[in-house]
Amino acid sequence: MTLTDSSSESLSYYLNPRRLFRRLIQVIADLRLAIILLLAIAVFSISGTVIEQGETIPFYQENYPEDPALFGFLSWKVILILGLNHVYSTWWFLSLLVLFGSSLIACTFTRQFPALKAAQRWNFYQEPRQFQKLALSAELESESYSALITQLEQKGYKVYQENNSVYARKGIIGKIGPIVVHAAMIIILAGAIWGSLSGFLAQEMIPSGGTFGIRNIIERGLFASSPLSKNWLVRVNRFWIDYTPDGNVDQFYSDLSVIDKEGQELDHKIIHVNQPLRYDGVTFYQTDWGIAGVQVQINNSPIFQLPMAQLPTNGNGRIWGTWIPTKPDLSEGVSLLARDLQGTMLVYNQQGQLTGAVRESVPLQVNGVTLKVKQLIGSTGLQIKSDPGIPIVYTGFGLLMVGVMMSYVSHSQIWMLQKSDRLYIGGKTNRAQVGFERELLKIIEDIQPTQTTELAPLK
Template identity: 60%
Template sequence: MDAQNQSINQFHLAQAWLVKLWKKDILPMLADLRLAIVLLLVIALLSIAGTVIEQGQAPEFYFANYPESPALFGFLTGKRLLFLGLDRVYQTWWYLALLVLFGTSLTACTFTRQFPALTAARRWKYYDQPRQFQKLALSTELSGVELRDIGEILATKGYKVFQADDRLYARKGLAGRIGPIIVHASMILILLGGIVGSLTGFMAQELILSGNTFNIAHLIQAGPFSHAPQDWSVRVNRFWINYDTAGEIDQFYSDLSVLDQQGAEVKRDTIHVNQPLKYHGVSLYQADWSIGGVRFRINQSPVLQLPMAQLDTGGKGRLWGTWIPTKTDLSAGISLIARDLQGTLLVYDTDGKFLTSLRAGVSQEINGVTLTIEEILGSTGLQIKADPGIPLFYLGFALLMAGVIMSYVSHSQTWGLVQGETLYFGGRTNRAQITFEQELCQIIECLQARSITCPSNATSKQG
C-alpha cells in the first residue's frame, strides 16, 4: 500500500511539474509576438522557395538544372535540393510542422492576450473619486451641468451608457477589441487550410485523345491521405483550337463530360485556359495540347486511324509524325508530318524527300495509292487539381478582411462623476486620439451651451 501511495504521489508531483512548466515557460514562449513574427518570416521565405523552385519534377530534372558545379548560390545542388525536400516544399514534414507551430503560437497569443483584453474591455466600473479623472487623456470640471445631459449626448454619438445615481460610464467601439481575435482566428483557418490541402489534396496531368474516356490516374503530386476519385470518369467529346488571322493559336478548348459508374452523363462543360470544369471538389484545367493521331483512307478502304508521336526538333518548334504503309507487305510507305490542327500534313518518302502536302478532306495519289486524310485528331492536356483546404482558405481570408477592418475601430470610454456642484467628466481611447479629443471637446461645448453658468476653466490633458 505504501509503495502504491508513493507511486501516486510521484505521479501527481510530475503532473504538477508539467503544468507549472507549461504555464510558466512553454505557454509564455508560444504566446510571444517575436516568436510568431520569426515563424511567419521563415514560412514566407520557404513559400518563396517553393514558388521559385520547380515542384514535383523528376530527380533527373533537378540534377540537370542544379548541377554540382557551379552550384546555385554556391551551395544549392540537385542532390542537396532533393535531400532537403525543396522539390516538394508544401508536403514536407518540416513545412507542415512550421505551420502547426505558427498556428499554436497564434492560438496561445489569442487565449493569453486577446481574450483577456476583450474581457477587460467588457468589464467596467464607475469612477467615484475626482483624482481618478487626472489619469485620463482628456478631462474637465463643469458646473451647472446634470449627469443625464451627458448621457443623452453620448447616446446620440453611439455610446452605450450606464448610469447609477451620481456616476456615469459610457463606451463604444467594442468591435475594435474583437477585431484582433478575428484576425488571429482567420490566420489559423488559413494555416489549417494549407495543412488540409497538403495532406489530402492532389494534382494530376492527363493527355487524352479527342473522343476517349479516362479516369484520373497520373498523379504528379499527392498528399499522404489523398486519393483520386474512381467512382466517375471524364470523356473528351471534342478538342479544338481557334487560330488568329496570322495562323497563331488564339485559344484551345475541350468539350468534357463527367460520367458516373454506369456511364451516364452527370455534367458537361466546355473548358479553356483559366476556365476549368469543377466537379465534387476536383477542377480540370486546360493546360496543354498535342496531336494524337490521324484518320485516313487508302483507296476504298474503311477509315483507318494511326497515332502521331511528337518529334524531337531540338527546341525548334513542335512537330508530330507518323508512318503509313502504301504496300501490304510494308515494304514501302510515306511519312506524315503535322505542326498544328489546321488540317495540313506534309508528306515525305522513305528517303526523307518532300513529296507533297495534304489537307483534311482532300484525296491525292501517292506511291500508286489514293490517300485521303479524313481528320487530324487532337489530344487535350488537362491539369487536374483537388484541394479540400480551399473552402478554409476562402473563409479565412474573408474573416481576415473583416477582422482588419474591425481592428481599426476605436474603443472609447468616458466617465462622469457629480460631487456637490461640480461635474467631473473625461475619457480615453486606444487609437485615433485626436479625433476622440475633438469629440469630447464638442460634447463639453454642447454641455456648456446647455448650462446656465458656463465655466471658463475647462482643461485638457494630453496623456
Template identity: 40%
Template sequence: MNALGRVAAWISDLRLAIVLLLVVAIASGLGTAIPQQESSEFYHRLYDETPWLGFVRGDGILTLQLDHLYSSDWFLALLGWLGLSLMLCSWRRQWPALRAALRWVDYSSPRQLSKLSVAETVASPEPQADLDRLGALLTARGWRVQSQAGRLAARKGVAGRVGPLLVHAGLVVLLVGSAWGALGGQRVERFLAPGHELELLDRRGEGQLTLVLEQFGIDRDPAGRPEQFRSRLLLKNPAQADAPAQEQRAEISVNHPLRHQGMTIYQADWALAAITLQLGKSPLLELPLQSFPQFGNQIWGLVLPTRPDGSDPVLLSVTNEAGPVEIYASDARLLGRLVPGGVPLEVNGLPLRVASILPASGLLLKRDPGVPLVYAGFAIALVGCGLSLVATRQLWAIAETDRQRLHVGGLCNRNLTAFASELPLLLGSLHAPQQG
C-alpha cells in the same frame, strides 16, 4: 518563468508570427515560380541544363520537395508552426485584452482620472446635474453608460477589441484548410482525345465519375496562334443506392472551369493525339503521335517505316491539327509536306496521304476539401480587419459636489488626438440647450 513558459512566450511573440508569415509568403512564391506535380524527368529536363537560380538542378528541386511544395513536409511544418504561434498569441494576449475590455473599471477619485491619457476638469455649479446630462448625452450618441452615486463610466466601440482575435482565428482556419487541401486533395491531369473517356475512382476503388470528351476545338488568331481551347464534356455519375445514374453535358474553356460535386474541371492545355494516314491503297490507319520536346515546343510526330521489312523510316512532324505535316528522311532531309485531307505524296516510292489529325484536350481535375475552410478563413479575417479599425473609447466622470467641479477622463486605443479634441466639445455641449 519556467522553461515551458519561456518557450510559449517565444512562440507567441508577434514578431515571430510576422517572420513566419513572410517565410510562408516567400515559399508560396516559389511554388508559383516552379511547376508543381510534374514527373521527375520533367524537372531534370528543365533544370539540369539550365539550373534554377543558376545553381539548383533537377535533383535539388526533388530533394527540397519543390516539385510538390504545398504538400511538402517542411511547408506543412511551417503552416503548423504559424498556426500554433497565432493560437498561443491569441490565448496569451488577445483573449486577455478582450476580457479586460469587457470588464467595467470603476474610478472613484479625481486623482485617478487625472492620470489617464485624456483628462479635463471643468467648473460646474451643479456637478451632479451635469453628470446626469453627460450620461444622457453619451447614451444618445451610442455609448454604453454605467452610473453610480456621483460618478459614471462609459465605453464605445468594444467590438474593435474582437477584431485582432478574429484575424488570428481566420488565419488559423485558413491554415487548417490549406493543410487539409494539400493532404486530402486530389489532382488528376490527363490528355483526352474526342470520343475517349476517363473513369475516376473513389478511395474504395469504386466508380465515382466517368468523364467523356465529346468534342474539342481550338480557336486560333489569323496568324495561327491558339487563343482559346474548348471542350464539350459528358459527365456520367454511376447509380447509387439512393439515386439513379445521371448524365450532365457541359462546356469548359480556359478561365471557365466546371464545378461538379466538389470537383473542379479545368481546361488546362492541348496536344495532338493521333494522325490518320493512308499508305498506298491501304485502309485508313489511326496512329498515335508523341511529343518531341528535343525538337522544340509543341512538336509532335511519329517514325514511320516505308518498307515491309521496317527499313527506310521517315519522321512525320506536325505542330498543329491543321498541318502541314513535314516529312524528314533519316538524314534529316526534308522530303515534303502534306496537308490533312489533301493529295498524297510519294515517299520512297510509297504514296502517303494524311486524312486528319486528332487533337487532344488537356484536362486538369482537382478536388480540394479545404476550399470551404480557406474561404471561411478569409471571410473571418476580413471581418476581423474591419472590426480592428473601430476605435475603442472609454470615459469616466466624477461629480465633486463640495468643490463644484466635474472631472472627466478617458482612454482610446486609436486616434487619441481626435478623442482629446472631442472631449472639450462634449463637455461644452452639456449647457448648449440652456444657452439656446
C-alpha cells in the same frame, strides 16, 4: 539542508511540468516568433509559385541543371531533395503552418482574451488626481452631471454608475476584432493543411473522343480517397484550338461530359484556360494540348488511325511525328510530321528527304501510292485537382475581412466624477484620437454652450 538538497530542489523547480508548459506557451506566443514564421511561410509560398510544381524529373533536369545551377545552388537535385517541386504538401511546410497556427492560438488565449476581459470590466475614479493620467480631461460645473450622462447614452456609450462616479464605454467590438482575425487565420491554416492531407493532384492527356477515369496521380494526401473509387468517368467529346491570324495558338477548348458507368451524362461543360469544370469536389483545368494520332488512307484502303508521338526538339517548339507504311509488308513507308492542328503536315521519305507538304483530305503521290490524310486527332491536357480544404479557406478569408473591419472600430472610454461643486471628466481611446477629442468636446459644448471648455493637451 545540504548544498546537494538545494540544487535538487532548484532543478525540480525548473523542471516542473506546469512551469515548463507555461514557458513553452510564452515562447510560442512571442510576436517575434510569429513574424519569423509568417515570413518563412511567405518565402516558401513564393518559391512554390516561381518553381513549377508537380512536373516530371526530366523537366527539372532540363530546366534546373547542376552546371550552372540557378543562383549558384538551385539545381534539380536540390529541388527534389527539399521537396520544392511540391512545396505545399511537404512535411516541413505543413509543420510551419501548424507552428504558426499554434502561435496564433497561444497569443489569442494569453493576450487577446485577457485584453477583451479587461476591456469589459468597468472601474470608477474616486479622486480628481486620477484624471491627470488621461490623455483628455476637463473640469466642469457639477450641474452638468445628469446632462452628460444623457449625452453619453445618445452617443452610443454604455454607462455605468456608482455613487458620484460614472464609467462609460463604446466600441467593445473593436476589442473582439483581433480575436476574430486570429480565428480566421487559424481557419485558413486548418483549411490549407486539410487540403494537403485529403486532396490529390493528377494530370491526364486524353485524345479527342476518349473516355477516362482519374489514374495518373502526381500527388495524393495521406487521407485522400482514391480517385478510382469515383462512380463516374469523363468523356472528351471534342478538343479544338483557335489560332490567331499569324498562326499562333489563341485558345484551346475541351468539350467534357461527366458520365456514369452506364454512359448517362451527369454534367457537361466546354472548358478552356481559367474556365474549369467542377464536379463532385474535383476540378478539371485546361492546361495543355497535343496531337494523339492521325487518320490516313492509302489508295482506296479503309481509313486507319496511327498514333503520333512528340519528338525532342531541344526547346525549339513542339513537333509530333509518326511512320506511315506504304506497302502491306511494311517494307516501305514515309514519316509524317506536324506542329499543330491547323492541317499542314510535312512528309519525309526513308532517306530523310522532304517529299512534300500535305493538308487534310488533299492527296499526295508518294512511293507509287496515293496518301491522303483524313484528320489529325488532338489530345487535351488536363490538370485534375481535388482540394476539400478550399471551402474552409474561403470561410476563413470571409471571416478575416469581417475581423479586419471590426478591428477598425475605436474602443473609447470616458470617466466622470462629481465632487463638491465640480465635475471632472476625461477619456481615452485606442485609435482615432482626434475624432474622439472632437466628440468629447461636442458632448461638453452641448450641455454648456456658454462655457468655454479646454481639454488637457494630448500626452
